[in-house]
Amino acid sequence: MRDVDRRTQVSRRGFLRGAATAAPAGAIAAAGITITREAAWAQGAKNLLPHTMATLVKAARDIFPHDNLADTYYVVAVSGYDAAAAKDDARAMIEGGVARLDADAKDRFGQAYLDLPWEEQRLTVLRANEDTAFFKKLRGDLVVSLYNQKPVWVKFGYEGSSADKGGYIHRGFNDIDWLSDA
Amino acid sequence: MASFDLNDDGVVCIVGSGAGGGTLGNELAQRGVKVVILEAGGRHEIADFVNDEWASFVQLAWKDARTTSGTWRVHQDFAGLPAWIVKAVGGSTVHWAGASLRLQEHEFQIRTTYGALPGANLLDWPITLAEMEPYYAKAENKMGVTGTNDIPRLPGNNNFKVLAAGARKVGYTEVHTGNMAINSQPRDGRGACQQIGFCFQGCKSGGKWSTLYTEIPKGEATGNLEVRPGSMVVRIEHDDSGKVTGVVYADDTGALHEQKARVVAVAGNSLESPRLLLNSASSKFPDGLANSSGQVGRNYMRHMTGSVYATFEKPVHMYRGTTMAGIVRDEARPNTARGFVGGYEMETLSLGLPFYAAFLDPGAWGRSFTSALDMYSNTAGLWIVGEDMPQETNRITLDPVVKDKNGMPVASVHFDDHANDVKMREHAYAQGAAIYTAVGATRVFPTPPYPSTHNLGTNRMSANARDGVVNKYGQTHDIKNLFISDGSQFTSGGAENPTLTIVSLAIRQAENMSGMMSRGEI
Numbered sequence: 001m002r003d004v005d006r007r008t009q010v011s012r013r014g015f016l017r018g019a020a021t022a023a024p025a026g027a028i029a030a031a032g033i034t035i036t037r038e039a040a041w042a043q044g045a046k047n048l049l050p051h052t053m054a055t056l057v058k059a060a061r062d063i064f065p066h067d068n069l070a071d072t073y074y075v076v077a078v079s080g081y082d083a084a085a086a087k088d089d090a091r092a093m094i095e096g097g098v099a100r101l102d103a104d105a106k107d108r109f110g111q112a113y114l115d116l117p118w119e120e121q122r123l124t125v126l127r128a129n130e131d132t133a134f135f136k137k138l139r140g141d142l143v144v145s146l147y148n149q150k151p152v153w154v155k156f157g158y159e160g161s162s163a164d165k166g167g168y169i170h171r172g173f174n175d176i177d178w179l180s181d182a
Numbered sequence: 183m184a185s186f187d188l189n190d191d192g193v194v195c196i197v198g199s200g201a202g203g204g205t206l207g208n209e210l211a212q213r214g215v216k217v218v219i220l221e222a223g224g225r226h227e228i229a230d231f232v233n234d235e236w237a238s239f240v241q242l243a244w245k246d247a248r249t250t251s252g253t254w255r256v257h258q259d260f261a262g263l264p265a266w267i268v269k270a271v272g273g274s275t276v277h278w279a280g281a282s283l284r285l286q287e288h289e290f291q292i293r294t295t296y297g298a299l300p301g302a303n304l305l306d307w308p309i310t311l312a313e314m315e316p317y318y319a320k321a322e323n324k325m326g327v328t329g330t331n332d333i334p335r336l337p338g339n340n341n342f343k344v345l346a347a348g349a350r351k352v353g354y355t356e357v358h359t360g361n362m363a364i365n366s367q368p369r370d371g372r373g374a375c376q377q378i379g380f381c382f383q384g385c386k387s388g389g390k391w392s393t394l395y396t397e398i399p400k401g402e403a404t405g406n407l408e409v410r411p412g413s414m415v416v417r418i419e420h421d422d423s424g425k426v427t428g429v430v431y432a433d434d435t436g437a438l439h440e441q442k443a444r445v446v447a448v449a450g451n452s453l454e455s456p457r458l459l460l461n462s463a464s465s466k467f468p469d470g471l472a473n474s475s476g477q478v479g480r481n482y483m484r485h486m487t488g489s490v491y492a493t494f495e496k497p498v499h500m501y502r503g504t505t506m507a508g509i510v511r512d513e514a515r516p517n518t519a520r521g522f523v524g525g526y527e528m529e530t531l532s533l534g535l536p537f538y539a540a541f542l543d544p545g546a547w548g549r550s551f552t553s554a555l556d557m558y559s560n561t562a563g564l565w566i567v568g569e570d571m572p573q574e575t576n577r578i579t580l581d582p583v584v585k586d587k588n589g590m591p592v593a594s595v596h597f598d599d600h601a602n603d604v605k606m607r608e609h610a611y612a613q614g615a616a617i618y619t620a621v622g623a624t625r626v627f628p629t630p631p632y633p634s635t636h637n638l639g640t641n642r643m644s645a646n647a648r649d650g651v652v653n654k655y656g657q658t659h660d661i662k663n664l665f666i667s668d669g670s671q672f673t674s675g676g677a678e679n680p681t682l683t684i685v686s687l688a689i690r691q692a693e694n695m696s697g698m699m700s701r702g703e704i
Contacts, residue, residue, distance in 0.1 A: 158558060162502075
């Protein structure tokens with residue numbers, strides 16, 4: 001049966017340039033992105049602190065971890081928060097939420113959330129915060145902002161729009177070939 | 183194309199252009215009756231539809247404010263979105279999946295068949311299956327339903343093949359690709375299904391029946407039908423004698439207009455239709471129009487729904503092809519040995535990755551959830567459609583606080599599952615899991631109900647005026663020239679997708695309404 005080619009279809013660099021990121025595209029290192037305060041996309045934020053941007057990306061990855069997705073997709077998923085933070089109340093909610101994550105992380109493990117080395121430590125902090133308005137908003141927004149990225153779809157084997165390709169009538173709507181083995 | 187004057191009090195004014203309103207409008211126009219359809223949404227034609235779940239949702243869905251309460255999980259997860267229905271010309275026939283099943287004989291007589299069930303407000307329909315059969319036949323022919331009128335069934339897609347193989351291993355026998363109002367071959371000027379998927383986002387091939395490109399243009403071609411998009415009806419007017427005289431509606435700029443009418447037919451879906459009757463309260467009708475029984479807005483039903491998704495070692499690509507062309511009907515038969523009354527259908531269902539992420543387990547996060555999404559391409563899915571019990575306390579009321587942009591109170595939707603609904607859902611989850619396990623599922627997910635697509639019962643039909651809102655023709659008991667023409671007429675929901683019954687009732691209503699008009703009764 002016809003499966004889906006899951007290789008990245010565009011360069012990460014080009015993808016990030018096309019996406020609504022706060023960072024100047026030229027500043028993004030082509031050779032992979034790491035989640036740090038020093039990253040260009042964090043430094044380029046206009047309304048949020050670099051530490052806040054980096055923490056949001058780290059938390060996004062911890063909330064919806066997909067080990068086959070590069071960090072770039074998580075950067076894009078939270079990039080809209082910088083523009084939203086032009087409004088005082090939105091900025092206060094986001095910065096306050098990150099501050100609370102950090103306070104919890106320091107209480108439990110002695111370091112800011114972003115600096116906790118192990119996923120299990122960060123999950124302990126997130127679980128303690130999952131009833132907060134900040135966490136619920138972040139999780140709810142990410143369900144759309146992460147999974148509604150077309151470059152992400154192919155990673156999951158989802159092909160997106162089909163009418164423009166003539167539907168699946170000649171492209172494998174009924175090509176399953178393993179049921180007799182079941 | 184017709185254009186009628188606001189002061190033309192000879193027209194039938196229909197509120198809504200979906201399965202009920204769109205069909206009624208065409209059927210009346212074909213009989214020479216002048217009709218104005220007021221549609222709250224815009225007119226988006228086939229070329230405008232997009233194969234993109236969220237973008238299509240923004241284009242088509244009814245997103246105006248509604249509020250919710252009750253113990254149903256939709257209130258917890260989607261507090262402002264109790265229903266996933268359409269605000270556009272064609273109504274929810276733009277979005278529907280095409281499943282076209284007749285109600286079963288006993289489902290018209292649930293009080294007689296099920297007895298008095300504590301907590302439920304059961305009532306027999308004032309009509310029988312035998313009375314409905316000629317209209318079902320007309321509707322099936324009109325809509326081109328597969329498996330009727332010598333129309334072949336659709337070919338099964340991968341998702342169906344998994345369902346069918348599992349169902350047969352479990353021992354189910356009534357398994358096929360359904361009775362679908364989707365062309366398996368060209369018919370009625372529309373082409374055949376291209377297995378696009380995206381049935382919920384508006385059919386790009388036009389193979390799926392929708393009033394948008396069947397009933398409405400046919401009615402318009404008679405010169406007797408005018409459809410006015412962007413027209414949100416805010417109030418129904420009446421005179422001192424208690425007859426309705428027209429409706430007041432807001433256009434897209436918010437300006438109000440009054441359309442005079444000889445007859446008003448309300449077909450705004452089971453949330454908006456009772457809301458409109460309640461918002462039309464006057465000194466003569468302080469509890470809202472047609473509400474002497476107190477039943478307007480009550481007995482809200484949404485079908486006992488849920489989904490079962492399962493992952494497999496090898497790919498399925500469930501999203502390819504017709505979304506709902508696949509059904510197991512064995513559990514729809516009544517059999518109280520299962521511990522509940524009524525029954526349920528199991529139908530293939532798929533969501534694209536964006537909606538699968540949003541609906542698989544709303545509120546979930548972490549690796550248990552994301553590992554399910556990682557298996558998206560190896561996932562199969564089915565939807566459960568079962569009969570839920572009408573309850574007086576499940577109801578649409580006017581929200582005491584929230585108002586729409588026209589200043590009218592919005593619909594507030596209260597729903598609690600009946601104990602029978604819960605037992606049926608547990609049974610269906612187990613049977614769905616058994617089907618997929620039989621063909622090697624590695625993991626199975628019982629998935630909670632989505633925002634309601636089958637909204638029913640809030641202006642129900644009754645033989646006696648004290649028990650319901652409308653009579654067997656959809657005519658309100660209280661006001662002879664006011665009709666209800668959508669699924670809110672349903673006295674009970676049955677286990678079947680409701681559109682075929684809504685269309686059949688609209689055909690029957692048009693016949694009776696035009697007869698009443700020609701005899702001068704209304």
